[in-house]
Amino acid sequence: MIGAAMARGIMMSRILVVSGILFLLSALTLSTCGKGESEAVRHEVKRIISLSPSITRQIIDLDASDLLVGVTTFHPPLPRKIEIVGTMLNPGIEKIVLLNPDLVILSEEDGATQKIDSLKMAGIPLVTLGRNRDFVSLCTNYERLGRILGRAQLAVEKIKAYEVELNRVRRPRSGIGVVFLVSHIPLITVSGESFIGHIIDDAGGVNIFADLRNPYPVISLESLVRRNPRVILVMTQDGDIYLKQRMKKLTGKGVAEPGIYSIATDHIPYYTPADYVASVSIVAELIGRKQ
Template structure:
C-alpha cells in the first residue's frame, strides 16, 4: 500500500507538471499545469482545440464556432469584431486562445495584465495547422490525442502532394468576392493549397494576402480555371469568352467553410480544391507528361 500511494503521488505530480508552448506571436507560454478551462476567441481555434482532444475543456467560444457539433452548445463571449471582457472573466479561464488578426489587441492585452494566460493562434500555412494542434494539446494536457490528429492531418496533405505533384499546371484565379473583386496572393494559405493541387495562382505575386483587383486585370491574367464560393459570383464572367477558363467552361464553385477557416478541416477543403482543378484539366484537355 505504501509504495502504491507513493506511485500515485508521483503520477499526480507528473499530471500537474508545468507545460509550455510557443504561440503564433513567438511568445513562450508556460502554465503551471495543463489548462482545464479554455475560452476560444476565434472559430478556427475552437476547431483546433477540439481536434487536439481538448473539446471538453473549452468552456466558451465566439460566434460562428459551430464545428464540431458540440461547439454549437458553448456559451458565446463575442464575435469577429470583439469580445466581452466580462463574459470571458465569468468563465474563469486558465487559458484563452486568441487570434493575431482578430482586431482586439487591447482587450487581449487587458486579459494578460489580469494574469490570464493567452495563446495567440496565427496559422499562416497549412503545415501550421498541425503544429498548433500539437501545441494546444500540450497546453491542455491532451498530447496523445493531439499528436494523432496532427499526424492524420499531415498524412492527408502528404498524399495530396504526392498525387498532384506531376499533374500539368493550371493557372488559377481564386475569387473571394464579386463587388469589389477580391482575390488571394501568395501570402494567403489558400495559395499554398492551390500549389498543393498543382495550380498556379495568377495573382500570387501581389503584396497583400487578399488584394483587390479589377475585371481588366483578371482578363489580362488569362486564368485557365476560376474558383469562387458560389455560382452567382462565377456568373459575372460568362460574357468574357477571351478568358480560357470561361471559353472551356472551367468555372467551379467551392462552397463551405472547409477552405475558408484555417483549421483541421483544411485538408477536406484542399481535397475539394484539387478535385476542381483536376476537372479543369479535363476541360482544358491537359494530360500529364
C-alpha cells in the first residue's frame, strides 16, 4: 500500500523533476544567472519568498525560516503557516506582489520557467542562485544564501560539517556502470553535467551517460541496453517494475541482467548540501549490492 508520504514524494518527483526537466531541456542552456537582476543585497532582508523547494530547505537548514513569507508547493515541513505562492513552475505573480517581499530567491536550475520577466516588471527584488553541477557549486550557492540571510558564519560551519560527512560516505570508483532515470516514460537520464551525475561519481559508480551534453537527456531503451549498465536506479513510481519487464525482453542470452532499484525521492531531487550527502550514501549502498 502506498502511504501519503510516498504518494506525495512520487508526485513531487514528477512535478519537480520530470515536468521541470522537460521544460528545461532547451531552456537551461539559454538562461542567464543574474543578468538584469538584483545581484547585491544592499539592505537587511526580513521578508523572503522562495521559489524553489530546495532553496526553502536550505533556508530552514540555515535557521532562517522566520524570514520566509512565501514558498512554493512541495515545500519541506515548515515551523509555522507560510503562504503558498504557487508551484515552482508557475508562481503566482499577483500573490507575490501582495506579500510585499524584500527579496524573491530562485535558482538558475528552475528560472527559465518562472516568469522572471513578470517579476522584474513588478519591481520585485530578485536573486538567482547559480546552477548546481556538483557538491562544490552546491556549497557555493549555500554560502551565498547564508550571506543574503545574515547567516554567513553558520553556512561556513555547516559546509565544513557536510564536507566531513561526504568524505565519510564517499566511495572509491568501482567500475560499475550506473544509469539513473528521473523518469521511465519517457526515459530521462542524467549526464555528467547534472549534480545527480556527480552523486553517482561520489558514490563510486560510473555514469554510463556522463558523456551526453544535456544535463537531463531523453534516451531510448535500446541505447540503455547497448551501454550495458550493471545498476539502474529509477526515481518514478513503478519504474523499476516497468524496466525489469522491458529489459528482460531486450537483454540477450548470456548477458547478465542489471540490478534495477527504485530510489526514494526524500533527498535526491533536492539540490542542497545536506541532501547531496544523504543521496551519495543511499546510491553507494545500492551500487554496493552489485559488487
